[in-house]
Amino acid sequence: MTAAVLSIGTELSRGELVNTNGPWIAAQLVTIGFEVFEHAIVDDDRPRIAAAIERFARNVSVIVCTGGLGPTTDDVTTEAVASVLGVKLRRDEASLENIRRRFEKLGRVMSESNAKQADFPEGAEILPNPIGTAPGFSVRIGRAIAFFLPGVPREMTRMLEEQVTPRIRPLAPSDTHQIRLKTFGLPESVVGEKLAGIEAAHEGVIIGYRAHFPEIEVKVLAKGASQTSAREACEKATAEVRARLGAVIYGEADDTFASVVGRTLRNRGVTLAIAESCTGGLVGSMLTREPGASDFLLLDAVTYANSAKARVLGVDEDVLRAHGAVSSEVAALMAEGARRASGSDVALSLTGVAGPTGGTEDKPVGTVYLGVTGAHGTEVKHRVFPGERLQIQTFAAYAGLQLLRTYVSA
């Protein structure tokens, strides 16, 4: 059973906006068991929208379209669908009333252009939009079923999950089960090599990858005749993925690396202080993006200037002069100083050269010293990371969190 995705909007065809709706919808369709071979993006042009719909209706069973349902004259998706079906538009009074009420709530008057959002091709099934103005709709075109949703991602995702998925799930040729594993520490190509052959050895299993630098998410999707057989196949393949990747896997599903490190600290009742230099607050920012960081984080002292390292963390100015701020000695003193200044159980420090300038022969751009201290004493690691400034900062932040996690788990 095949499906296709059509994204409509001149801002998309001109490349002003990256189309995130398309891949999100495709991934949902794949997850419930459809094959998705093709997407199209077309501008807000009635004939081109109609041509794309007609082409997909000849080739696939399910079409999901987004965009072009707004109130302006540019929004012509509904007219295009009516022209494909050879039917007229019909105003739906219930939808019109909903739109009018929505505007009333906001203390505004509905304009005539908004009334147009209550027009649908004759015979269409209307899909209510609980959080926006534009309802969606669904029509049959030949042997295909087509869904039209607004392009606003928040509205689209909710309508797809609540209204489209339940309607098309019974059409999917098989049940599916998916497990998402989060990894950090290997590049995508190496993760791929390590997992080579798993798809071939496990029938109906698809291994997908999604890179969010510097993490790689591995998705194990299994199809089966029933939910039970799909889940079993998925768990079997996932066990093999786990065996091959080992400690590179840090979590599952919606875990982030920072949330897993935070959970480790919280579960062990350990309080943390950080002393950052080259990462400039990135480690603190990653940890506090997750709710609940106040359970363990006392202080993140971003001591960017040497004077701040001395004044706030008490780093000895003679050591700074003798070894430089980017050194094993200063990393150790920064961690110890952050622990002392905050009264925390453990402390992490990062000092390095993020570039593009500041590198030397001994300490090239990418050089980072990571320190950790606590009841087990102080440890320092030396690393040289590749890439540009933001990459180096990100690698360093991840390596720091990794070091902290290992220290606390020991």
Add this chain to the structure above:
Amino acid sequence: MTAAVLSIGTELSRGELVNTNGPWIAAQLVTIGFEVFEHAIVDDDRPRIAAAIERFARNVSVIVCTGGLGPTTDDVTTEAVASVLGVKLRRDEASLENIRRRFEKLGRVMSESNAKQADFPEGAEILPNPIGTAPGFSVRIGRAIAFFLPGVPREMTRMLEEQVTPRIRPLAPSDTHQIRLKTFGLPESVVGEKLAGIEAAHEGVIIGYRAHFPEIEVKVLAKGASQTSAREACEKATAEVRARLGAVIYGEADDTFASVVGRTLRNRGVTLAIAESCTGGLVGSMLTREPGASDFLLLDAVTYANSAKARVLGVDEDVLRAHGAVSSEVAALMAEGARRASGSDVALSLTGVAGPTGGTEDKPVGTVYLGVTGAHGTEVKHRVFPGERLQIQTFAAYAGLQLLRTYVSA
């Protein structure tokens, strides 16, 4: 003159990867004067790739395709092009030698599968890849010219700029000039309303928007018979955009909000300390993502715990108890404490409730107090930001930088 974009890869059609190549290429094509009405994404399937190329060749003059040029059996773009043209593949010895040398440099042996990357459809013009294994190529299909580039963004962008753009620029129907303005402070819909009618009043001018939360980039693109007339039309329309948006525009082209604030501090020779709470290091991280922050940033004390506010910044514990950490009083003391602790000229503080928990009736989630201090005394602002945790943190960081910029510029 029209162009179309084709992105090839099963990881794209399945939605495992967001297609950023497509919009980037489209934006480049629009910028040099082409109209781009359509993109397609197809999986690594020879007949579907061939069908998409044939369809575009009937409708547009320039086709830019990416992906499917790798060494694996999944990569079938070259074969698909040969089948469209009805020609055979021919191995190019010079390209083969380049690939072999590339592997030698990396200390590896070229495999037979890599040799396949030196195969091209007969009659194709080869486009060398200076930074990767897979060369690209170009062929004529009917009246269209089609370019095939690797899907790796770094390789693709360089090859498009160096090899495709010079070949197609002479085909563009008009010269173009573009100015990109960076704005912060208004939602995209309001920016759009404020600029309504400018396209109609300035012939050949297109206004584009790109949202990078919470910023909106406004692109003013003008077409003209010559470079001079295009630039003049662009500058005229841009003057009107500037008049309508005013102080909402903070910069141009590759400026970021943090880089503009950093430049202001650097130019005035002012040193900075920051005291963050609810933003957890985000402000420091934004400022230090840009090179050269060491010119002005001394310290960012992320005093997440009240104990750290007291110990590191010297915030009076009685004030913390009486008014709470999220208060005008504590914001002022945090800024003054950061200035004192670091010896900086000015200091910025942020304390608030980022949520999802911790809100009260008086201080709901989103409440943030922003403080700034320096030679002109201390100021505090109270704001309530909408949205979820990361949005609130981002809004707060921007508002803090804005407050700092105003204070320093006064």
